[in-house]
Amino acid sequence: MKAAVITFPGSNRDGDVARALKQAGATVVHSWHGDSELPQGTDLVVLPGGFSYGDYLRTGAIAGRAHIMDATRAHAARGGYVLGICNGFQIACEAGLLPGILVRNAHLKFVCKRQNLTVERNDTPYTASYAKGQVIDVCIAHGEGNYIADAETLARLEGEGLVAFRYADADGKVTPAANPNGSLDSIAGIYSPGFNVLGLMPHPENLIDSLVGGTDGRGLFQSLVGAKRAA
């Protein structure tokens, strides 16, 4: 598994996601937003968290139009893996890789805390190491994580099983109280129709080491490396 982690001006979680990928056995190459091509042999493109372009205009809007995104869209169109985390999810939506948009949290506050998620399905390249319906403990840190899409898009996401993760309580119950940002249907992450693109607001790369209090994030990176091996 060769992963290209893209750094945009203002990305700040590129190092952490690289560490998580390496721990899972991936080879990591760092790429720059101004590059017009991905490194030769890239299997996975990672759009990391951070505050690209200072969140100017709309979160992810300017990064979503960066040169490297043309190559990233072509990679996704060929079935290549693209993982967008937090600001990377916002960038993926703005770049047209995923539908909908992330807007300001409904309560207007930046949230930075531990959060439980449900794994909606485990038959995807990103979640095979988890159990279906498993409740995982991750970190969230965002001000614009409120997922919005029109009714038709939302119905399609739900109908085609493209919701990857939902915000839940510790028992796995998806309730309004467990929704930290007002996202429609408590959506924390979504797939593209081919399940090769995943965008999610939480940071699985934060919890990969028991030294920092949890390892539930590991499964996502292990799943990806396993999916490549199986392919």
Add this chain to the structure above:
Amino acid sequence: MKARVTVTLKNGVLDPQGKAIEGALKSLGIDGVGSVRQGKVFDIELSTVDKAAAEAALKSACEKLLANTVIENYRVEIGA
């Protein structure tokens, strides 16, 4: 040629920032404030003098970057 692009949220899209501003205006005792929706204004200088070309360029700018049409509408006004 000067132009102004105004980007506003579509009806029905939650606007927590507008709500917060609305609350602040009401707490300042400003009379008659019903509701507030926040938008964005872009003043753009264009090198062209052709109005049709300017309109086409600005429409493209809105569709490609200035507005996200999932949640926003845009309006283009071209000045002198």
